Amino acid sequence: MSFLQAIQSSQQTIPETYRQLTREEMEQRVLEIKRELGTSLYIPGHHYQKDEVIQFADATGDSLKLAQLSAENKEAKHIVFCGVHFMAETADILTNNEQLVYLPDMRAGCSMADMANIYQTNRAWVKLQEMFGDTILPLTYVNSTAEIKAFVGKNGGATVTSSNAKKMLKWAFTQKERILFLPDQHLGRNTAYDLGVPLDEMAVWDPIQEELIFAGDIASVKVILWKGHCSVHENFTVQNVYQVRQQYPEMKIIVHPECRRELVELADENGSTNYIIETIAKAPKGSSWAIGTEMNLVNRLIQQHQDKHIISLNPHMCPCLTMNRIDLPHLLWSLESIVEGQPVNRIQVHEQTANDARLALERMLQRS
Numbered sequence: 530m531s532f533l534q535a536i537q538s539s540q541q542t543i544p545e546t547y548r549q550l551t552r553e554e555m556e557q558r559v560l561e562i563k564r565e566l567g568t569s570l571y572i573p574g575h576h577y578q579k580d581e582v583i584q585f586a587d588a589t590g591d592s593l594k595l596a597q598l599s600a601e602n603k604e605a606k607h608i609v610f611c612g613v614h615f616m617a618e619t620a621d622i623l624t625n626n627e628q629l630v631y632l633p634d635m636r637a638g639c640s641m642a643d644m645a646n647i648y649q650t651n652r653a654w655v656k657l658q659e660m661f662g663d664t665i666l667p668l669t670y671v672n673s674t675a676e677i678k679a680f681v682g683k684n685g686g687a688t689v690t691s692s693n694a695k696k697m698l699k700w701a702f703t704q705k706e707r708i709l710f711l712p713d714q715h716l717g718r719n720t721a722y723d724l725g726v727p728l729d730e731m732a733v734w735d736p737i738q739e740e741l742i743f744a745g746d747i748a749s750v751k752v753i754l755w756k757g758h759c760s761v762h763e764n765f766t767v768q769n770v771y772q773v774r775q776q777y778p779e780m781k782i783i784v785h786p787e788c789r790r791e792l793v794e795l796a797d798e799n800g801s802t803n804y805i806i807e808t809i810a811k812a813p814k815g816s817s818w819a820i821g822t823e824m825n826l827v828n829r830l831i832q833q834h835q836d837k838h839i840i841s842l843n844p845h846m847c848p849c850l851t852m853n854r855i856d857l858p859h860l861l862w863s864l865e866s867i868v869e870g871q872p873v874n875r876i877q878v879h880e881q882t883a884n885d886a887r888l889a890l891e892r893m894l895q896r897s
């Protein structure tokens with residue numbers, strides 16, 4: 530289910546009374562509930578979450594780590610996921626039937642995940658099979674709906690995250706001659722290029738026009754990139770790089786591989802959220818960095834490493850708006866609803882979809 534469908538199917542919105550509470554009151558109540566529920570409550574938080582929320586996370590991580598932790602946790606009955614909709618779906622798929630997963634605000638979707646729906650994907654698959662025969666393995670970034678993961682699982686493919694995309698793409702080429710990479714064309718292109726696939730062997734599938742964008746002999750196509758992108762990471766431009774190089778010639782530039790190819794090429798380093806965090810942590814005192822990723826994380830790194838000069842690669846960058854839907858009032862509302870026995874915003878993936886999607890996720894987890 531896309532997050533738009535999730536909103537439509539859910540009538541649950543936060544009561545106004547939560548808006549009248551002070552930050553201290555809300556923090557106090559969250560702490561009390563955490564103490565009361567103990568290990569029956571688990572709060573995973575993605576690195577892009579706001580500080581007011583991440584301070585209460587039992588574990589923080591990137592998409593891969595949070596998927597691994599969800600698969601490992603057999604203790605918590607209530608999992609209040611502080612991230613976006615596809616991450617909560619993944620947690621539901623990987624946990625057992627007694628464990629209940631909630632998303633504090635159903636509007637916390639991911640615009641990239643919604644760029645590939647199952648109807649578009651089924652239609653694309655038919656057309657691509659007509660063009661290329663049975664030579665294609667689908668891979669999907671975890672930033673996709675459960676239905677897309679299920680499609681991939683049923684067709685022998687796997688999920689990937691930005692931390693393991695290279696490893697998974699390498700594996701995929703041992704299975705089939707061609708790869709369909711959903712839904713982020715940039716992660717797909719950057720990863721395939723790093724593995725030695727030339728740009729002129731990559732085509733783009735446009736799901737709106739239902740056409741393959743490719744100039745040349747289609748027999749040479751190795752990777753078919755779904756025409757999707759992250760609206761946050763696409764906001765970093767080559768002009769940002771030129772400005773930083775001019776203003777701070779010593780500064781290193783590090784970007785997430787959801788950024789466009791031309792930007793990744795100009796940067797000094799690129800890697801997943803986790804790679805960025807580790808690189809900054811290991812960097813020598815006094816070093817300076819321009820980071821091309823989500824702003825809540827960049828601001829946190831600036832706070833945590835005051836001995837280094839850190840800026841956002843784009844000075845006008847905003848946080849991911851859907852990640853920001855999860856705020857302290859919604860976290861508290863979610864927790865109180867659990868304590869009151871009337872939990873709100875449960876994420877429940879349909880059983881058949883979950884079974885097929887699990888195949889794709891497990892193929893990834895076994896290799897990570």
Ligand code: 13P
Binds near residue numbers: 591592672690692
């Ligand atoms: P990672 O957590 O895999 O780095 O992905 C970044 C992202 O955009 C999450 O929505």
Ligand code: SF4
Binds near residue numbers: 641759849
């Ligand atoms: Fe989706 Fe991009 Fe936000 Fe991640 S940062 S949740 S990919 S829109």
